[in-house]
Amino acid sequence: MPKRRLGLTRRQILAFRRRVGGLDDRLPRGRRSLRRAAWAGLQDSMPRAALLSIHARVEGTRPSTWEDPSLVHLWGPRYHAYLVASQDLPLFSLGRLPDDARSLDVAENLAARLGALLGDSRMTYGEAGSALGEHPNRLRYAATTGTVVIRWDGARQPTIWSVPRPEVDPGKARLELARRYLHVFGPTTPEAFAEWAGIGPPRGRAAFEALGTSVVPVRTPVGDAWILARDEPAFAAAPGQAAPARLLPSGDAYFLLQGVDRELLVPDVARRGELWTSRVWPGAVLVDGEIAGTWRRANANVTVQAWRRLSHASRDAVEAEAASLPLPGLEGRIVVSWV
Numbered sequence: 636m637p638k639r640r641l642g643l644t645r646r647q648i649l650a651f652r653r654r655v656g657g658l659d660d661r662l663p664r665g666r667r668s669l670r671r672a673a674w675a676g677l678q679d680s681m682p683r684a685a686l687l688s689i690h691a692r693v694e695g696t697r698p699s700t701w702e703d704p705s706l707v708h709l710w711g712p713r714y715h716a717y718l719v720a721s722q723d724l725p726l727f728s729l730g731r732l733p734d735d736a737r738s739l740d741v742a743e744n745l746a747a748r749l750g751a752l753l754g755d756s757r758m759t760y761g762e763a764g765s766a767l768g769e770h771p772n773r774l775r776y777a778a779t780t781g782t783v784v785i786r787w788d789g790a791r792q793p794t795i796w797s798v799p800r801p802e803v804d805p806g807k808a809r810l811e812l813a814r815r816y817l818h819v820f821g822p823t824t825p826e827a828f829a830e831w832a833g834i835g836p837p838r839g840r841a842a843f844e845a846l847g848t849s850v851v852p853v854r855t856p857v858g859d860a861w862i863l864a865r866d867e868p869a870f871a872a873a874p875g876q877a878a879p880a881r882l883l884p885s886g887d888a889y890f891l892l893q894g895v896d897r898e899l900l901v902p903d904v905a906r907r908g909e910l911w912t913s914r915v916w917p918g919a920v921l922v923d924g925e926i927a928g929t930w931r932r933a934n935a936n937v938t939v940q941a942w943r944r945l946s947h948a949s950r951d952a953v954e955a956e957a958a959s960l961p962l963p964g965l966e967g968r969i970v971v972s973w974v
Contacts, residue, residue, distance in 0.1 A: 641853045643822060643862075643870055645899055648855060650874035651866070653924060655818060656889055657692035659875050664695035666705040670720040675819035676711050676727055677718040678886035681915070682789025683962065685718035687884035690961050698963035708785045708793070710778035713833035715886075716787050725801035728781035730812035731832055732805040738776075745769070745777035750797045759792040760785070806845075809834070813842040814849075814863060819888055822853045822860035823896070830893055857895040877924030879952035882937075882960065885916040890926065901926055906942055922949050930957075935965050938972045 653659050655674075662668035672692040677685035683701070690696040701718060711717030711727045719727050733739045748767055764771035774795065777783045781801040787793040801808075816828045829839025843850060843861060850861045853870075862870065883889055890900060890910065901907045909929055910919060917929035920939060927949075928941040937957045945953070954971045962969075 640859065641851060641862075641867065641870075643853050643855050645856050646874065647870050648822060648899065649924065650877075651821075651870050652819070652889065653877065654869065654875060655866075658881055658889060658921065659878050659924075661694045662692055664693060666703065668693045669700070669703060669705055670723070673706065673719050673723070675815050675888050677888070678711075678891060679708065679716045679718050679787065681885040684884040684886050686962075687882070687918075687960060688887050690959070691881045691883055691887070696961050698961045700961065708787055709783070710775040710785065712831055714775040714778070716785070716793070724784070724798075725781055725803035725808050726812045726815065728779055728783075728808075729801060729803055729805040730808035731834055732779045732781075732808075734838060742776050742779050745774060746780040746782045746797075749774065749777055749783060749795070753795070753797045757794050757796040760795045761792045763795050809838070809842050810845055813839075813846060817850065817861065817863045818866060820892070820896075821862040821866060822855050823862075824860050827893060827896060831891070855899065857899045874924075878921070879923065880949065880956045881921040882930055882953070882956045883919040883921055885918055887919065889921070890919050903942075909940070909942075920953060922953065932960075932962075935962075935967055935969050936972065937969055938974060940974050 657672055662671055669689065672689050677688045679685035686696070686698070686701040689700055705721055706718050707721045707724055708716060708718055709724065709728060711719065712731065717727060733742055749763060752763060752766055760771045760774055764774055774783070782797050782799070783795060784798055785793040785795050812832060813828055816831060817823060820827070825839040825843040826836050828842065829836045832839070849864050851864045851867055853860055853862055892900060897907050897911060901910060910916065910926065917931050919926050920928040920930050920941070922945065927943060927945065928939055930937055930939045939953060950973070957969050957971045960969060
């Protein structure tokens with residue numbers, strides 16, 4: 636790997652992440668934009684979180700957008716529910732396939748038994764687990780084979796079915812997954828990539844080493860890290876105009892961070908505790924390019940906790956974002972309460 640260290644400021648890093656994440660200017664409606672919005676996957680552990688992540692990035696998002704045929708659910712990084720582009724299924728499954736014999740045997744055995752049970756049919760993961768004599772949550776380990784996908788609408792148990800195994804080398808899939816992570820979350824480290832993907836530090840370091848000269852070492856306000864070499868010009872470019880407001884759901888990629896990366900995004904330690912709670916995370920309120928508070932929703936009621944005094948224009952922008960949330964099944968308009 637190259638040894639020189641490019642220095643990057645917090646402003647450069649956050650501007651880059653917003654830009655590549657489509658958070659400054661929404662992407663035009665279409666499947667190409669859906670894939671870009673899901674470049675590092677869209678965590679969907681909270682009901683319809685992935686849909687709201689798409690809405691923050693893509694114009695014309697509707698309540699049914701998450702069901703677009705170009706998208707698919709799977710148990711992705713760290714076995715959370717993820718929405719990804721169908722053509723990227725190999726990256727988010729085989730890219731995490733275990734290397735050690737014991738874990739690999741578990742994944743392959745479960746996948747084979749599920750394939751035999753399901754055939755061309757579908758059933759809830761509870762029914763599948765019962766039929767196999769396994770706890771349903773254990774079926775998640777089969778997802779790394781690329782042969783198991785799900786559909787979860789947030790109200791009932793996920794539906795599970797088998798698909799043909801992707802004809803992709805797992806090692807190549809892992810390298811592309813690392814590139815995706817570097818592009819969306821960079822600057823970052825092999826250890827952060829490994830924790831996000833749930834693959835263990837040694838494999839994270841091996842992936843970064845295999846990327847060779849396609850990665851560049853950098854210095855950040857929170858320590859040394861790496862970026863993709865092809866992203867270096869974008870980091871050096873002048874920051875664009877940040878969007879007036881975006882409401883990012885729980886688990887959104889923009890703040891799906893650990894350790895010192897959280898310090899970079901939210902310098903105030905007390906505020907970090909309000910965003911990254913010990914239980915279910917709230918959503919993040921992004922105002923003029925900075926996280927300015929948190930939000931939660933109960934049906935059509937959105938509660939916003941601002942971290943600083945916001946201008947009337949900023950409050951109007953936040954309320955407009957809330958009113959535009961493409962939530963299915965709501966009766967009446969969305970009401971925002973400020974606390």
